[in-house]
Each structure stands twice: as structure tokens, then as C-alpha cells.
Amino acid sequence: MPQARILVIDDEQPFCDVLCGVLRKQGHLVEGTETAENALALLDRRPFDLAICDLRLPGMNGLDFLRQVAERKLGLQLIIITAYGDIESAVEAVKLGAVDYLTKPFLFDDLILRIDRHLSHLALEQSHAALQDELLARYEPRSFVGNSPKIMRVRDLIRRVAPTTSNVLISGESGTGKEVVARAVHRLSERHDRRLVTVNCAALPDTLLESELFGHSKGAFTGAVRSKEGLFLAADAGTLFLDEIGAMPLPLQSKILRAVEAKEIVPIGTTASVKADVRILAATSTDLAAASREGKFIDALYYRLNVFEIHMPPLRERKEDIPVLVTHFVERFSQELKKRVLGVTDEAMAILMAYPWPGNVRELENAIERAMILTDGDHLTPDGLPHSLQALAAGPAERPLDLRSVLRRAELDHIGAVLVLTGQDKVKAAKMLGISLSSLYRKLEQPEPEPGGDGPAADSAGET
Ligand SMILES: Nc1ncnc2c1ncn2[C@@H]1O[C@H](COP(=O)(O)OP(=O)(O)OP(=O)(O)O)[C@@H](O)[C@H]1O
Ligand SMILES: [Mg+2]
CATH class of the missing domain: 1.10.10 (Arc Repressor Mutant, subunit A)
Known part of the structure; x- marks a missing residue:
């Protein structure tokens, strides 16, 4: 059984000591305390995998402790013990996130068995998450870089939603990495060996977009010299990525809605419907909720797509990611341009950190590429950065004052x-x-x- 860090909270000190001893004998790292307040202080200081907590405690009781733990999102497994056979509170505890409860007196063997079960479950979840992280890094050629809390949260959302068949709406300003997210979702899904078909709804005129998506029969309209299979069918059993979905005209939106709801499509110029099992990922840089309130986007389609939303925060809200992104791009362009550049000077990094990046990661990528093309040295300096960035470096003395x-x-x-x-x-x-x-x-x-x-x-x- 995996060794775990366990916290025991019980105000009956002799019992607490005995329980700690029993668990230590099992090879776990155990700490005991008599109050929930103390326990919270311990949890703030170091990580624990599991806590065993008495419900009736002096001061903060077990249920309030559970609420506090839930709020902190520690990923801690909690087993409740109670002397009173108080089933109602036990049920309440489980609702609050406790994984199990036992009534005193209980057999230590029973407790040990349950602990083992919860720990194996936890270990399985963790190794699964680690494996997926590795997949995400290894199989994404333009990998998904960033370790700010906001990006870690996005990674976690990707990991959770990818294996399902839910549609996903990816929102965020231009250049924040929405397409990167879409690829990652597809790659980590069960459909990863099927196609990921991408359509940019803003790039095609309305009529062309419709025939691209749904296909058409020969002679369906002027110019349809042969029949064409649409992208919905090309993505059958795979994933369809509808980029800039907000740009889709209303009549086409209702056709998409029908395709999503009925999982079948009717090619233009035909009457028979064809089955298409497609998972839809949609991206938008405009506010779709507002568009649907204003009647520019069909409500029902919005709700169908927005089953799960992943929001990509703008780069200016996660500046911690800038250094790792810079390293990533310097490495990539070093290979592509066959140059040996090791990084950026401190001065250049200070500018990169200060700039607000309205064009987000794409603008950063372009800035690094430009600097890489211009450089002869082994570190990028402010000289190679675009003018809008260099202006940030000029101290007030060098700036024009008029x-x-x-x-x-x-x-x-x-x-x-x-x-x-x-x-x-x-x-x-x-x-x-x-x-x-x-x-x-x-x-x-x-x-x-x-x-x-x-x-x-x-x-x-x-x-x-
Ligand atoms: N986290 C990231 N790690 C590495 N590269 C990234 C990351 N985010 C974005 N990029 C790169 O930045 C560029 C823009 O990303 P992407 O095309 O996914 O943005 P977008 O949100 O779809 O933009 P738009 O709204 O303009 O379509 C791409 O070249 C992508 O490879
Ligand atoms: Mg895009």
C-alpha cells in the first residue's frame, strides 16, 4: 500500500495517540492533533493526503472543519469518525466532501482497510493525471507552455473534459492559445486517432461555409459540378473544431444546432439525412453570451456548445508565463532558423515583462521570431524587439517630452x-x-x- 501523509483529529487524546500509532505501524507518516483549528494550521503548512476527523470537537466542529477544507481545495481525502452514531451529520459530512465515515467503536482493521482503499484510489487518480500531463507535453508538437496558476487550471480543465464527449467552448482574446487548447482536448480524447477537422467560420463567405460544412450533391447549385462530402462527415467519429463560431451567420447556426442535436446532417441539394457522430469544439474571441442576448447568436446553440467552457486568460493577466514562453520560442526558432541563441538579456526580459501584450501569446511569438531573425549574438537584446516594446525601455531622459x-x-x-x-x-x-x-x-x-x-x-x- 502507498505510504501516505495522514492527519488525525480527535479531542480524546489517548484514542488519538493509539490511532496514530496503529497507522504509523502501517508505514504512514502520521500527525495527531486535538482541535480542528490546529489541524487547519497544520494543513496550511504542509500537504496531507488524508485526514481522519472526529465530528464532535471542542471549538470548531468536524463539519465546519470540512467546510474550511473544501474551500481550500486541498485535494484532501477526509474520513469522519463519530462516537454518537449520528447518521444525519455523517450524511451531511459526505455531502460536504468526506469520502467515508465510521461510528465509534470500530475495529482498527476496518479503518485500515478503508484507508487503503481510498489511498489506492487517490494514487490511481494521480498517476492518471501525471500520465496525461506527459502525453500533453510529448505529443503536442507546439506544446502547451505555461505554469501560472491560471494555466494550471486550464490544464486541469482540459484533462477533465478531454476523455468525455462533451462539446467545449473555448473563449478568450485573439492570440491567447484557443487553438492550442482545442488540439490538446482532441489529443487527450478517446477520438485522438480520428481526425480533428478545423473550420474557421470567419474566413469563408456564408454560402461557401455552408457547403464546406454540410457537403452538397452534384448540381445542388451553380458550380456544384460534382458532389462533395462536407466537413461534418469528414469529422465523423472524430472532432470538429469550429473556430470563430461567433462569425457564423444565423441561418447556418440553426443548421449546426440541428446537426448537434440530432447527430445527423442533410447535405445541400439532398433530402436524406446522414448520420454524423461528431464532437464539437468551438472557439470565440467575442462574447457569445452577449451575442445570444442580443439575438445575434441562437440561445439553444450557445447552451449546446457551452456545456463546458474553457476560458483562456489574456497574457497580461498571467505574466509569470512570459519567461517560460520566451524560452520555449527561443528554442523553437533556434531550431527553425538554425541559430544558436541561448536566451534573452535581463534588459530585454524586463521589457517583455512590462509590455501589456494586446496581441497575447501570438504577439510575443512574433516579437521573439523577429528578434531571432535580427540577432547575431547568443542573447536577444532590446534592439531586436519591435518599436512599440523598445519605447518602454527608453528612460524619461531619452523620451521626447514635447x-x-x-x-x-x-x-x-x-x-x-x-x-x-x-x-x-x-x-x-x-x-x-x-x-x-x-x-x-x-x-x-x-x-x-x-x-x-x-x-x-x-x-x-x-x-x-
Ligand atoms: N501556451 C502556449 N504555449 C505555446 N505556444 C502557444 C501557447 N499559447 C499560444 N501559443 C502560440 O501562439 C500562437 C497563437 O495561438 P492560437 O492560434 O492558439 O491562438 P488563438 O486564441 O486561437 O488566436 P485567434 O483568436 O487569433 O485565432 C500560436 O502560434 C500558438 O502556437
Ligand atoms: Mg485561433
Whole structure:
């Protein structure tokens, strides 16, 4: 049986001592205490696998202790013991998360047997989780990097939902890694040896999107010279990843809803339905809940897709991930570009940590790639970073101080960020910025303000 760290809480000291002794003989690391308050203090200091707790205690009672433990999400298994045969509280305890209960007097052998059972169960769960982590790291070529608490939580969600057949909605700003998550879910699912078919709903015109998804018969519409199997059927028994689902037009949404509910589709130009067993992962960078409130997204489809939501937090909310991501990208581009770069200088890292990353991981990836292309040294320096980042490094002494240059600088930085968001699409960027395409070009063509001086660009800041 695995050795475990066990905490015994019982106010009857002789009993507590005997129980601790019995468990130590079984090879466990055991600590005993007489109050729940003490127990919580111990739990805050070091990890335990299992606790055995009396229900009636002076001060905080066993049920309140359970509530506190549940709140701390310690992954602790709790066995309740009670002298009073008080079944009602025992039931309450199990509801609160206790794995088992025993009434005093009980046979130590019985307790040991139960402990062993719970510990084996725990060990099995842990080894399963470790195995999946390993799979996630090994089989994901563009692996899923990050160890901030927020990313650990995402990993945990992926691990839990992947083996089910539930649809998953992956939300998050552009460039946060939604597609990375979708791949990981598919890879860890039972469908991993079947296809993962990806469709970007924002990239295709409505009519084309429909025939891509559902297929069509020969002659179904002008241009349909031969019949075509849709992506729903291509993903049969596998996974369909609907990227940017928010961009899907309403009539198509209702067709998708039917396909999801009935697990069958009707190709365009035909009347017979065809079975398609597809697990759907959908991604969105817009607020689908709001869209469904506004009638732009069908409620029923939203609820069908949102059975399980994984939200990818923006990079600025998990800056701890920046150093590991940087290392990951430096290693990857070193291989791809056949360069020997070992890392980034402290100065460059300080800038990378300070920048708010509106384009998230994709923007970071692009910044590192650019710096890697430009570098001749073995460490990336601030010089190779994009201008919007370098501006952060310039101390106040080197910064232009006159208002026009400062405004111009801010304008350029903002335009740069919006361009990253739109994947350098200037038409989209101009729309987001609320200016015409030609004024966007004009703004980009003007020279940048000189550090410290009022350069030739100084008189352009007021113009739109
Ligand atoms: N945690 C991560 N570890 C390693 N690479 C990552 C991670 N997150 C994102 N990336 C990389 O960043 C880039 C953007 O990720 P991805 O395409 O998954 O984002 P997205 O949220 O789908 O963006 P969009 O909304 O624009 O489609 C990809 O090249 C991806 O490999
Ligand atoms: Mg994407």
C-alpha cells in the first residue's frame, strides 16, 4: 500500500495517540492533533493526503472543519469518525466532501482497510493525471507552455473534459492559445486517432461555409459540378473544431444546432439525412453570451456548445508565463532558423515583462521570431524587439517630452498593437481605429519621433 501523509483529529487524546500509532505501524507518516483549528494550521503548512476527523470537537466542529477544507481545495481525502452514531451529520459530512465515515467503536482493521482503499484510489487518480500531463507535453508538437496558476487550471480543465464527449467552448482574446487548447482536448480524447477537422467560420463567405460544412450533391447549385462530402462527415467519429463560431451567420447556426442535436446532417441539394457522430469544439474571441442576448447568436446553440467552457486568460493577466514562453520560442526558432541563441538579456526580459501584450501569446511569438531573425549574438537584446516594446525601455531622459511627439509615439504604439490584433490586416485595423484606410497609411508613412527631440513628425500628431 502507498505510504501516505495522514492527519488525525480527535479531542480524546489517548484514542488519538493509539490511532496514530496503529497507522504509523502501517508505514504512514502520521500527525495527531486535538482541535480542528490546529489541524487547519497544520494543513496550511504542509500537504496531507488524508485526514481522519472526529465530528464532535471542542471549538470548531468536524463539519465546519470540512467546510474550511473544501474551500481550500486541498485535494484532501477526509474520513469522519463519530462516537454518537449520528447518521444525519455523517450524511451531511459526505455531502460536504468526506469520502467515508465510521461510528465509534470500530475495529482498527476496518479503518485500515478503508484507508487503503481510498489511498489506492487517490494514487490511481494521480498517476492518471501525471500520465496525461506527459502525453500533453510529448505529443503536442507546439506544446502547451505555461505554469501560472491560471494555466494550471486550464490544464486541469482540459484533462477533465478531454476523455468525455462533451462539446467545449473555448473563449478568450485573439492570440491567447484557443487553438492550442482545442488540439490538446482532441489529443487527450478517446477520438485522438480520428481526425480533428478545423473550420474557421470567419474566413469563408456564408454560402461557401455552408457547403464546406454540410457537403452538397452534384448540381445542388451553380458550380456544384460534382458532389462533395462536407466537413461534418469528414469529422465523423472524430472532432470538429469550429473556430470563430461567433462569425457564423444565423441561418447556418440553426443548421449546426440541428446537426448537434440530432447527430445527423442533410447535405445541400439532398433530402436524406446522414448520420454524423461528431464532437464539437468551438472557439470565440467575442462574447457569445452577449451575442445570444442580443439575438445575434441562437440561445439553444450557445447552451449546446457551452456545456463546458474553457476560458483562456489574456497574457497580461498571467505574466509569470512570459519567461517560460520566451524560452520555449527561443528554442523553437533556434531550431527553425538554425541559430544558436541561448536566451534573452535581463534588459530585454524586463521589457517583455512590462509590455501589456494586446496581441497575447501570438504577439510575443512574433516579437521573439523577429528578434531571432535580427540577432547575431547568443542573447536577444532590446534592439531586436519591435518599436512599440523598445519605447518602454527608453528612460524619461531619452523620451521626447514635447506633447506632439509623445502623442505621436502613443498613436504609433496603439496602431502597432491594433495591427497585431488584426494580423497586419490594414483594412480591419483602420475600421477598428475609426479612421480611413488612407489616413492609416499616411500615419504609418510618417517618420517616427526622434528620441529626445521634436523630429519632423512633431507636427503631425494633431491630424486625423
Ligand atoms: N501556451 C502556449 N504555449 C505555446 N505556444 C502557444 C501557447 N499559447 C499560444 N501559443 C502560440 O501562439 C500562437 C497563437 O495561438 P492560437 O492560434 O492558439 O491562438 P488563438 O486564441 O486561437 O488566436 P485567434 O483568436 O487569433 O485565432 C500560436 O502560434 C500558438 O502556437
Ligand atoms: Mg485561433
